[in-house]
Amino acid sequence: MKHFFRKGWRNRLALTLAVIGPGFITASVDNDAGGIATYSVAGAQFGYSLLWVMIPTTIALVMIQEMSSRMGAVTGKGLSDLIREEFGFRVTFFLMLALVVTNFGNIVAEFAGVASALELFKVSKYVVVPLAALFVWALVVHGTYNSVEKIFVAASLFYVAYVVSGVLAKPDWRAAALSTVTRPDSIGFRNYGYLSLVIGLVGTTIAPWMQFYLQASIVEKGVTIRQYKASRADVIVGCLFAAIVAWFIVVACAATLHSVGKFNIETGADAAMALRPLAGDYAFLLFAAGLFNASLFAASILPISTAYAVCEGLGLESGLDKRFDEAPAFYWLYTALIVLGAGVLLLPRFPLFRVMVLSQVVNGILLPFVLVFMLLLMNDRELMGEHVNSRWYNVVSWFTVAAMAALSIALLIAQARG
């Protein structure tokens, strides 16, 4: 029939590109300021020896993200909506409270990342932080889902900067590859620093906000089970890309800082600075720019995703298509997260470190709950129909959840001991 004249090749191309979407963005945001700091510290302190963590965490990440996107595609509802509908108001309320606390800590960390990246170039944080906050606020309020997604995909691709800086660091490829695939030495685990970094690496890769964000994006994009295969590819490709980036950050720091005995760094900015004399100006520049990009990117996503999850779960009006007076709670929460998250960095006496620790503790408590709720929902036949988890999938994912829970508890104990 002639009428398909209307459907051009452009439509089809758009459909293919559409595969790179929510899954890719979510996995990339995962390598945020906190992530980069953890990877850098891991490389600087323990060289290549922590690289083995990458493969199991990537598998866990892919599985968990796949479940989020499948649930979004099948039900057309966000995770907080489903938790509310299946587990009631009280559970949802406390879960959302915890989500706000932990995400607030993350937002502060992202703005701190933005500030520290530009401080490397001698730009004052009193200039950078307010501008970054304004940028984030305007981007989301004035952008549409499609235009914002394009910016986000571009930001995701910028992570290649870390791969390049990893190559510039001239690592020992053979040693790095070997330690990625060999089983870890059990002696290492008795070392407290080593163990806490293993936990840190896993914890920074799998965080509660991702499940809410990814599922909501899948729903907002209108992905249905028909297009689900494309979404699954998006998730897998995104997670692999994120893992490769993380691998290169560890390798870059291992090849330079660790090999000359510069073990004690604390942040991504420290790492960039320490890289300069060892790997050259380009590696430094790329590392710093990558940190800036990653932090700003995550700072753009966390406040809005928190506002959506909380308002939907609690049944408050939400959405950027609503006016301020129609959805006051939504806009207030969104604005407060940005203004306070950026603002506390400018207060000279703010107990930044304590807030971060508290946020990580809440993060650790929240994660097992979110994952357990997810798995219960994924096995609800009334909800998921034929798309419930298969048996082997359940075995692996319950094992993953148990491992995550154990690590979270271990992290809590480690933090309690100081």
Place this chain on the structure above:
Amino acid sequence: MSLVALSELLGATVRDASGTVRGRVREIAVAPQDHPTRIAYLVVKTADGERMLPLDALKTAGASVRAASEMSAWLRYTPSDGVLLLKRDLLDQQIIDVHGRKVVRVNDVELECTPVNSHLMLDVVAVDVGARGAIRRLSKGVVPSFTLRALLQRIPPRVIPWQFVDLIETDPARRVKLKIAYEGLSKLHPADIADIVEDLPPAEREAVFETISEEVAAETLEELAPDVQKSIVESLDKDRAADIVEEMDPDAAADLLGELREEDSGEILKEMDPEERQEVTQLLEFPEHTAAGRMTTEFVAIAETGVADDAIEALKSFEGSREALATIYLTGPGQRLVGAVPLVKIAISSPATPLAAISEPYVACAPDTPESEVAALFDKYNLITLAVVDEHGRIAGIITADDVIAMLRHHH
């Protein structure tokens, strides 16, 4: 007469006639076939399984429940599709607030207790969607119930009266049994229904479109964004989809079918009325961003020899959209466009006035005129409708101002 909240009743201890605690309230059921708002029975979880406490044996309802009969008289509970379970089907679920024209989530349900003879009658009167219900549920069991009641008195309620509530049931069989008809929804303006539909998940969208009338569904569909239109039409069965598409403006229908996959649009076209199908397929052959792609083929054209009364008669039998009626077009030999008469002029002329006498110069464009030029013509000549003529000067269709506004908004 007093109000009791669903969340207060759920979990309340139940004593039978002997005064012994027999269990706790687990669910509250309404049987819509018998009465649309009346509670039929409470499901009580006892040591001996779940039982149904009938309302005519209910003496008090609140933080504790007393029955007038012995537990042995309560029948065993068997799940049934035909009853509405307030906790499972209503609490924490999304409903449509017909009066406020939006989708809201239920925090609590308000029931009214009326003493009749020796027992109590319970009726659903409203759903609570505000802070009062939320706080009640958060503090239940933590704050003593009378303190809580006093505290809640101070919070202004945000409730939706039951008659303005539309439940969304995605299972068609169950919908029939529960007598859910979306009557309230159908009375809203299609643009408002479209806003509501955009806030719903896909399965619920489909449920709404399966139950509202084809005319309302068609108008609502026209108000939705193309991607939402597409996903709804794909989810409906082809028969139903064809019925709705037939009711749409041909230009809107063509735009929609052009977005669908080939096999879907083919099937829908096959199910359509031959006449409507022909109009739509003709439009589908035109590129989307031209005058022809935007035009509708439903308009009023009369021979130039006619009088005002002929125009009135033509209006009466016209089935297309009202926007197209702003101008009546006059045609000469071979369907060639020769003039245009604004509707207002016909309304103020006597029935015998020859149309040629009140005809005005018309503005027309070619089928391949780009959209941007179409918009420029509307702006320049302050048009309400614009005629599209083919190379022989015959009128092929018209473009209406509402389409131009939609087109301009989509570009921004």
